[in-house]
Amino acid sequence: GAVVSQHPSWVICKSGTSVKIECRSLDFQATTMFWYRQFPKQSLMLMATSNEGSKATYEQGVEKDKFLINHASLTLSTLTVTSAHPEDSSFYICSAKARGDSTDTQYFGPGTRLTVL
Amino acid sequence: AQKITQTQPGMFVQEKEAVTLDCTYDTSDPSYGLFWYKQPSSGEMIFLIYQGSYDQQNATEGRYSLNFQKARKSANLVISASQLGDSAMYFCAMRERYGGSQGNLIFGKGTKLSVKP
Numbered sequence: 001g002a003v004v005s006q007h008p009s010w011v012i013c014k015s016g017t018s019v020k021i022e023c024r025s026l027d028f029q030a031t032t033m034f035w036y037r038q039f040p041k042q043s044l045m046l047m048a049t050s051n052e053g054s055k056a057t058y059e060q061g062v063e064k065d066k067f068l069i070n071h072a073s074l075t076l077s078t079l080t081v082t083s084a085h086p087e088d089s090s091f092y093i094c095s096a097k098a099r100g101d102s103t104d105t106q107y108f109g110p111g112t113r114l115t116v117l
Numbered sequence: 118a119q120k121i122t123q124t125q126p127g128m129f130v131q132e133k134e135a136v137t138l139d140c141t142y143d144t145s146d147p148s149y150g151l152f153w154y155k156q157p158s159s160g161e162m163i164f165l166i167y168q169g170s171y172d173q174q175n176a177t178e179g180r181y182s183l184n185f186q187k188a189r190k191s192a193n194l195v196i197s198a199s200q201l202g203d204s205a206m207y208f209c210a211m212r213e214r215y216g217g218s219q220g221n222l223i224f225g226k227g228t229k230l231s232v233k234p
Contacts (some may be wrong), residue, residue, distance in 0.1 A: 002164075029200070034221070043208060043224045091160055093118065103150055104212050106222055108162035 001027050004096050006109030013084055014117055021079045023094030023113045030096035033077035034106060035069060038091045050077050074099070084116040120144065121211055121225035128230050129214045130199045137184070138194040138228050140209030146170075148214035151192040152222065153183065158203040165207075168192055196230075 004028040011021050024034060032051050036044040048064075050056040050071035058064045066088075068080040079095075081088055091113050095106035122141045130136035140168040142151065164183040168176045168183045176183045196203055209225040 038160075043226050045223055049221065070165060092159070095162070103167050104220065105150075105152065105164055105167055107164060108154070110161075111160040113160070 002105075002107040003027050003105050004030075004094065004109040006094055006112055008112060009110060009114075010113040012117065015085055016083055019081045019084055020037045021081075021092055021094075021113060021114075023077045023096070023109050024102070025075045025096045025098070025107070028078075028096075028098040029074040031074070031099045033071055033096045034095045034097075035067070035077075036093045036095070038093060038111075042094065046054050047079075057091060058110045081114065084114070089114055089116045119225075120223045121209055123207075123209055123225035126226075128228055130196075130230065130232055132201060132204075132232055132234050133198055135158045135195060135197045138198055138207050138209075138230065139198070140192045140194065141150070142190050142192060142209075142211050144213055145192075146213040146215050150212045150214075151183070151185070151211065152210045153181070153192075153194045153213070154208045154210065155203075155205045156208060157225070167193050181186065186225070199232045201223060201232050201234060204230060206230075 003026045035047045038044050046057045047062045048056045048058045050069050051072050056069035062068050071077040091110040095108040120143050143184045149169045157165045166176050166178045166181045168185045175185050181193045200208045206227045208227045210222045
């Protein structure tokens with residue numbers, strides 16, 4: 001149980017285009033989903049937290065107009081990187097917390113490797 | 118001050134031997150959770166084990182056990198009978214119930230474990 005999928009697993013795009021990444025909880029309802037960014041050989045950096053049906057909460061320094069997050073249902077959250085630039089190239093990984101889980105364990109997706117040319 | 122400290126950037130262990138990965142944490146929150154995740158080279162973050170601050174016994178999950186020493190604020194991960202597939206980055210993380218992190222996970226910098234045949 002507690003499987004999270006992420007799509008696509010990797011994407012290459014041209015500078016100036018937008019890229020959408022999907023995060024789905026496959027076998028549980030996710031009250032909260034998280035989006036992280038990870039640079040090579042570093043730990044995860046939280047970008048934003050999203051609750052179903054409400055606006056995302058962004059961490060300090062993360063541009064909300066550049067990284068659009070939508071959490072339309074209890075099983076789906078999307079991250080759209082708008083007008084991507086080479087400095088946005090990174091590994092993006094989502095996680096989800098299950099409804100009713102008192103431990104608040106976050107289950108992670110497999111990640112999306114974004115390369116902006 | 119760092120909330121989660123992993124002092125071992127890299128560790129080597131012989132196959133079939135046990136290994137301990139260190140993690141110390143800093144919080145004044147009476148209620149918190151401690152997590153260990155494994156990140157192989159593929160990038161996926163795999164949840165391994167959870168320890169709640171009020172749990173009386175050390176958590177165990179198969180070959181993984183958490184050596185929880187509350188007074189010392191340490192939560193070391195013990196992997197018994199190491200396998201080649203255990204080679205990966207290991208992250209310790211904490212979730213505070215009432216602290217400034219707003220219930221989000223705080224990650225350590227990770228320990229890279231290499232299992233030698």
